[in-house]
Amino acid sequence: MTATRGRAFVFGDDVDTDALAPGAWIKFGVEEIARHCLEALDPSFAARVRPGDVVVAGRNFGAGSSREQAAAALRHLGVAAVVARSFAGIFHRNAINLGLPVLECERADAVRAGDALAVDIAGACVELPERGLVLACTPVPDHLKAILDAGGLLPWLERRIAAQRNPNPP
């Protein structure tokens, strides 16, 4: 994974899946859900976030439901990564499976809204160039990096199946 650069959107602890993907919209596709992503916490989030921006949060990000639209909505909006002090287990797996980089960073609370930041998944760190800070993150295990590198579990499976069907490509 290469580094990504963007602006920080900062949230607190226990950001839940109903905030990320509100239930009333779950019957629709991700385009509709994404329009309401995080609106309970920041009504203008979906309108203001730009491709490459980064969501930064406190503990237990993605608590609650297994609905992977929570991660899909962020990815649809172009969010390049989520950096949080910790993640809820199911959300963390979902994010990786959808190719959305997630980094656990104990010092995520040092990031302020609007900070420019560079997220380096391979190097497991977040750099705040305008503030001269580099925050260390928990390294992403190799088997999850492999899924992220493929772009998510679906393309990962696609490659695996192709390799099985054609074990000796020319």
Place this chain on the structure above:
Amino acid sequence: MIVPTPHPDRTVSPASPQTLAQKLVARAAGRGRVTPGEIVTCRVDLAMMHDSGGPRRVGPMLERLGAKPWDPSRVVVVTDHYVPVHDEESRRIVAVARDFAAQHSVRALHDGIGICHVVLPEQGHLRPGMFVVGGDSHSPTGGAFGCYAFGVGATEMLGVLVTGEIWLKVPHTVRIRWDGRFGPGVSAKDAMLRLCGALGMDGGGYHAVEYCGEAVEALSMRERMTMANMTAELGGQAGLFAPDATTRAWLGEAGVHEVDVETWRSDPSAAVLAEHRFDASSLAPQVAAPHSPANAAPVDVHAGTPLTAAYLGACTGAKLDDLRMAASILRGRRCAEGLRLMVAPASRRDETIAREEGTLGALLEAGAELLPTACGACAGYGAHRFGDDDVVIASTARNFRGRMGAPGSRVYLASPYTVAASAVAGTIADPREFL
């Protein structure tokens, strides 16, 4: 399936004791033993999907891969989130679930007969020792039966369907011991809200949470299901109970025989990450204020809060035992003027038994409105959403802002006893004054 890295060296001696979680995961991984923290690949005994997160999302991805479920006899499809259908989208979503089951020869389609986590054991799909993956966060409910059961998202479920396998970081165990016995008017829901308040919504750390102690052993299977279910609110991956004679008797009634209740328990000296001890006999009824289950406090902190509605529903709060608890308060009483009491039984089977024995009658005579057996307002996916001015007490699992209705709606979580007592009082009330 997705573990290219080799297993790390294991230095444990062959005789080292194992937790229940380790034993369950080791079996699924085809290993003699496993060590917390290592990454293993597990074979899945059962994969459960519901109408919302299942076929409509997994089906198109399966088609893109040109793949089929690895073993249709190990797949269960339940419609519960969008039943009964109430608009064009819900009609389509439920139709997709039915078509998926037919297309892929999935014989276990349980269509509109209850909430998936209750339907699974009722229909005899669970037995101790199984490794179960569910497309819903409350899938830990199966841990009440000594299964390693946990929730995943749709793409993860795709991986399971294609390969029959899933990777797992072998969990540590957080043990919760409830000493003594719960007092009158106090239930498993109160115990779980107390735990959420004490440990927080990430207190489970995505580990296995194991429940034990005198009070836990005395619980009925449906009460154990309530505890295992709300392991999700504690942030645990799985919520485990060692199966016993109570498990065997309940499963026997569900048609599951030859239940092994000897193997599936932690060795006495197995190492756990933490053990938390609580005294059941001194536990007061708990109420979790908006908008988090972790905002739990003894009922007297919130007593007197005016309410517009009371809701008995969900896999965690409207099983037969829950309906009986509510009836024990509501029998011979009436709901407060102007308060709407709603009951959405967790399964058809529980609803039928409740009707035949008079439990449901007691609720209806008290003024309760009977809603369809489904996830209903708890999921907040469609019908029965609360309004901005509603203040609700509910026996459900989650009270996140806007989950059950408008962003302004306020939901307090409590046991069926407390929901029923509060419905009578019109304000949050201590059920022990109504017993």
